Every structure is written in structure tokens, then in C-alpha cells.
Amino acid sequence: MPQSPAPRPVPPSWLRATARETVGGLPSTFWWLWTSTLVNRLGGFVVTFLALYLTVDRGLSPAFAGLVASLYGLGGSVAAVAGGVLADRIGRRPTLLVSQSSTAAGTMVLGLVHPAWAIAVTAAVLGFTSNASRPAVSAIMADLVPAEDRVRAFSLNYWAINIGFAFSAAVAGLIAAHGYLLLFVGDSATTLLCALVVFARVPETRPELRPGTAPSRGTGGRTADAPRDRPGIGSVLRNPVFMALVGLTFLLACIGNQGSIALPITMGHDGYSAADYGLVVSLNGLLIVLLQIPVTRFAEGRNRTAMLTIAALLTGCGFGLTAFAGAAWFYALTVTVWTAGEMLSVPANSALVAELSPVHARGRYQGVYSLAWSGASFLAPMTAGYLLTASGGDAVWLNCTVLGVLAAAGYVWLLRGRIPERARTAPLHRAEPVPAAVPAPRSETPDAVKENPGATLGASS
Numbered sequence: 001m002p003q004s005p006a007p008r009p010v011p012p013s014w015l016r017a018t019a020r021e022t023v024g025g026l027p028s029t030f031w032w033l034w035t036s037t038l039v040n041r042l043g044g045f046v047v048t049f050l051a052l053y054l055t056v057d058r059g060l061s062p063a064f065a066g067l068v069a070s071l072y073g074l075g076g077s078v079a080a081v082a083g084g085v086l087a088d089r090i091g092r093r094p095t096l097l098v099s100q101s102s103t104a105a106g107t108m109v110l111g112l113v114h115p116a117w118a119i120a121v122t123a124a125v126l127g128f129t130s131n132a133s134r135p136a137v138s139a140i141m142a143d144l145v146p147a148e149d150r151v152r153a154f155s156l157n158y159w160a161i162n163i164g165f166a167f168s169a170a171v172a173g174l175i176a177a178h179g180y181l182l183l184f185v186g187d188s189a190t191t192l193l194c195a196l197v198v199f200a201r202v203p204e205t206r207p208e209l210r211p212g213t214a215p216s217r218g219t220g221g222r223t224a225d226a227p228r229d230r231p232g233i234g235s236v237l238r239n240p241v242f243m244a245l246v247g248l249t250f251l252l253a254c255i256g257n258q259g260s261i262a263l264p265i266t267m268g269h270d271g272y273s274a275a276d277y278g279l280v281v282s283l284n285g286l287l288i289v290l291l292q293i294p295v296t297r298f299a300e301g302r303n304r305t306a307m308l309t310i311a312a313l314l315t316g317c318g319f320g321l322t323a324f325a326g327a328a329w330f331y332a333l334t335v336t337v338w339t340a341g342e343m344l345s346v347p348a349n350s351a352l353v354a355e356l357s358p359v360h361a362r363g364r365y366q367g368v369y370s371l372a373w374s375g376a377s378f379l380a381p382m383t384a385g386y387l388l389t390a391s392g393g394d395a396v397w398l399n400c401t402v403l404g405v406l407a408a409a410g411y412v413w414l415l416r417g418r419i420p421e422r423a424r425t426a427p428l429h430r431a432e433p434v435p436a437a438v439p440a441p442r443s444e445t446p447d448a449v450k451e452n453p454g455a456t457l458g459a460s461s
Contacts (some may be wrong), residue, residue: 026153030144032201033137034160036194040100041164043190045172045183046107047072048165048281052264052274053180054119062265064116066385068123069261073377075127080374081233083132084139084367092136092143092363093204099136100195102129104188111184131374135367142354142362143205154350155296159289166285173278207359235361236368242356244414246372249349251407252315253376255400258384259319259338262396265388266322267331280331287339295343304352305415307344309408314341316404323397341404 046053050072054065079099086095106126113122137157145153175182237243264277272280299307318338325331357365387395 023156025149026156027144029202029205030141030153032197033140033144034157036197036202037137037157038160038164039190039197040194041161042167043186044164044168045175046110046187048169048260049172049176049180049183049264049274049278050123051261052176052268052277053183055265056268056274057176057180058119060116061389062261063385063389065265066261066381066383066388068120069257069381069385070378071120071124072127073257073374073379073381075124075129076131076374077371077378079128079130079132080135080370081367082128084135084363084365084370085233086132087136087139087363087367088206088361089363091204091206092140093198093202095136096133096198096202097195099129099133100191100198103133104192104195106130107184107188107191111181111188127374127377131370134370134373135363138350138354138366138370139362140202140205142357142366143207147355150354151296151299151347151351154354155292155347158346158350159292162285162288162292164285166282166289169278169282169285171278173273173275176274176278206363233364233368236364239356241414242353242365242368244410245349245352245356246369248312248407248410248414249369249372250376251403251410252312252345253373254380254383255315255319255403255407256338256342257377257380258396258400259322261381261384262388262393263322263331266393269393270326272328276328280328280335283332283335284339284342287336288343292343292347296347299344299348304348305412307348308411308415311341311343311345311348312404312407312411314338314404315345316341316401316407320397320401320404323394 050069051062051065054060054068055062083095083099103126106122106129110119110122110126113119141153141157142150172183175186263281264274267277267280315338318334318336318341321334321337322331325334353365353369354362383399384396387399
């Protein structure tokens with residue numbers, strides 16, 4: 001008598017519960033935004049390899065490479081504020097679509113121009129177009145996802161960024177062996193594809209622009225989106241707690257941006273190829289892909305002061321260890337250390353920003369927060385280029401260590417008594433929103449978007 005086939009093994013209940021808690025319960029629009037981010041980062045070749053392109057392929061000096069990266073950051077600094085204002089005024093979706101389409105065109109131009117002045121100008125324009133989307137992306141996630149799930153959502157988005165980064169960094173070194181122009185073509189194509197995903201699947205999420213949502217009324221009968229009811233950038237800049245958080249983020253971003261310029265140049269001077277550098281730096285993305293979700297689950301419910309302080313020390317000291325590196329395995333070790341700090345700090349900081357941002361000004365708050373990153377990408381590469389030229393790599397790594405220690409001390413100072421008690425602990429699932437975030441009216445809750453993910457108006461990032 002034939003035996004019936006053995007039943008398939010059922011995954012342990014804890015495994016199903018873990019998967020559900022990790023990826024379950026988020027609106028479908030969030031996953032389309034996540035997909036667009038992944039597509040964009042899979043082809044994000046140019047910024048990672050820009051310093052090598054300028055110094056190895058074009059024969060320009062490290063100081064000039066640092067200047068170009070700084071101009072890219074200068075454009076991003078302007079875009080951080082402009083992108084946040086546009087995300088609040090005209091909507092998330094149009095801001096994203098214009099930004100991504102312009103970035104695709106600018107990337108191709110950067111790969112085709114040859115005069116040094118044209119490279120510098122194009123890099124500044126590209127910095128503006130590529131960074132204008134950041135506040136809109138963050139605002140979309142804050143619009144869509146309830147407060148108790150935001151750490152998870154920002155971690156998943158950060159996970160997508162690093163899946164793409166791990167792939168692009170490893171593959172770009174091999175592609176560059178056949179010509180750097182191919183990197184610019186691939187980066188431009190994936191950015192354009194990202195814009196198409198947003199155009200087709202991501203609706204507008206700005207609360208007062210959601211389809212079927214009545215405008216909320218302010219005092220005197222005016223709509224909540226009237227210009228006089230919307231706080232300007234000045235109100236964000238006058239928020240001392242928020243600006244202190246932006247300042248500490250700036251210090252951490254300076255560490256990473258100095259390292260991104262100094263590491264490829266240092267490895268190049270040690271005789272390593274572009275492919276060697278690509279494999280070493282791709283470890284950053286690979287570790288985040290494998291460990292970001294477990295690290296986030298570990299950090300949930302724990303004291304943010306301790307988490308962010310440890311993160312700052314790991315970031316600064318991880319880059320500082322590069323002063324002692326010579327072999328490829330040691331470079332890989334330093335990447336592992338500062339990646340651990342990155343995994344702890346970025347999602348926690350992003351969720352904290354969302355919790356401290358009023359609903360009606362999320363774009364502006366996210367824009368000013370992005371200013372920390374883009375401002376660092378302006379100042380740090382120029383500083384790294386100068387230090388490399390004047391004093392060598394050891395000066396860069398010492399500077400990174402000092403900045404990490406300063407940031408750690410700053411987090412201890414800021415998070416003890418200056419931020420609401422519940423914001424000092426990473427939210428658990430189903431936690432209450434912190435008081436600093438202005439609650440949305442019933443009609444503005446993420447449920448409206450969950451029920452209508454295919455609306456024609458859209459948000460982009």
C-alpha cells in the first residue's frame with residue numbers, strides 16, 4: 001500500500017511570529033517606496049567610486065577630489081531645506097519625481113564632461129537634485145507608518161539602502177575595470193527606473209492632500225495647509241532640542257563622509273585596486289543586510305542614551321582603527337566596527353526625528369535633519385582632502401576618533417532630561433506616540449492611505 005507523502009515541516013511558531021513582527025502590518029505603499037529605494041541603490045555606483053574615478057581615472061589630486069565631493073555636499077545642503085519645504089508645500093510625490101528624474105540626467109552629464117570646472121559645477125547640481133528627495137522619502141514614511149512601527153519601518157528602509165549598497169559596491173569595482181563610464185550609465189538608468197516605480201505605485205501622502213480627505217481646519221476657519229498656519233524653517237531652527245539632535249547627527253555624518261573620501265585613497269596608496277576597495281567597503285552593506293533587523297529588534301525598548309552613545313563611540317573608533325590598517329583583513333575589521341555603530345544610530349535617530357516633528361511640518365523637520373548629512377558631505381570631504389594632502393591619512397583617522405567621542409558625550413548630555421521620557425526609549429510595537437509629535441486628526445491617520453494605496457496622486461522619495 002503506497003505511503004502518503006510526509007507532511008511538510010511547519011516553521012516554529014516563534015519564527016512565524018518574528019517574521020510577522022519584522023515585516024507585517026505595514027501599508028502596501030510603504031513597500032512600493034521600499035522597492036523604489038532598493039532599485040535606486042542597486043545602481044548607486046557613482047558617489048561610492050567618485051574619489052577613485054577622479055584620482056585614478058582622471059589623474060586629479062586628492063584635494064580636488066575632496067573639493068568636488070564638498071561641492072556635491074553643498075548642493076545637498078541647499079536641497080535638504082528646499083526639498084523639505086517643497087514636500088510640505090507642493091507634496092511628497094512631485095518633489096520626488098522631479099528630483100529623481102533630474103538626478104538621472106545629472107549623473108549622465110557628470111560621466112561625460114571633462115574640464116575640471118565642469119565636473120565641479122555638475123557635482124554641485126547633482127548634489128542638489130539627488131538630495132532633494134530625502135526629506136520627501138522620510139516624510140512619506142512618517143505619514144504612512146504609526147509611531148509604534150516607525151523604528152521598524154526606518155530600519156527596513158535602511159536595510160533596502162544597504163542591500164543595494166552591498167551589491168553596487170562589490171559589482172562597481174568589477175564594472176570600473178571595463179571603463180568608469182559604465183558606472184554612470186548604470187546609475188542613471190536605475191535612478192530613472194526608481195522614478196517610474198514612484199510614478200506608478202506611490203500615491204501622495206501629505207495629510208491634507210490625500211484623496212478623499214477633507215482639509216483640517218485651523219483657527220479662524222482657515223485650512224490647516226494655509227501658509228500662515230504652516231510654521232516656516234525658522235520655527236524648526238528655534239527648537240533647541242531638535243537642533244541639538246541635528247548637531248550631533250552632523251558630527252556622526254562628518255565621520256562617515258571623511259572616511260568615504262580617505263578610505264579609497266588610502267587603500268589606493270597601499271596598492272589596492274578599485275575591485276579590492278569595492279569588496280572591502282561592500283562589507284558595510286552586507287553586514288547591515290544580514291544584521292540590521294536583529295540589531296533593531298535587540299535595540300527596541302532599550303535606553304536610547306546608551307544605544308546612541310555606544311553607536312557614536314563605535315563609529316569614531318572604527319574609523320580611527322584605520323590608522324593601523326595595512327592588510328585587507330584589517331581594513332575589513334575597521335569596516336565591521338564602524339558599521340556596528342551605524343546600525344545602532346541611523347534608525348534610532350530617524351525615528352526620534354519623526355517623533356519630535358509636528359505632523360503639519362514633517363517635511364521641514366526632515367529637511368533640516370537632512371541638512372546635517374548634506375552639510376557634513378560638504379564640509380567633511382574638503383577637510384579630509386586637506387588633511388590627506390597636508391598630513392596624511394593618520395590625521396583623518398585621529399579626527400574621526402575625536403568627533404566620535406564628542407558625539408557620544410553630546411548624546412549623554414541631550415538625552416538625559418532634555419527629551420521626553422518615552423522618547424528616550426526606542427518604541428516597542430504598540431507603544432504610545434511621544435507627546436512631542438502633534439497627533440493627526442482622525443481623517444489624517446495612515447489607515448486612509450492603507451485603504452487607498454492605488455490613488456492617482458502620489459508621494460515620492
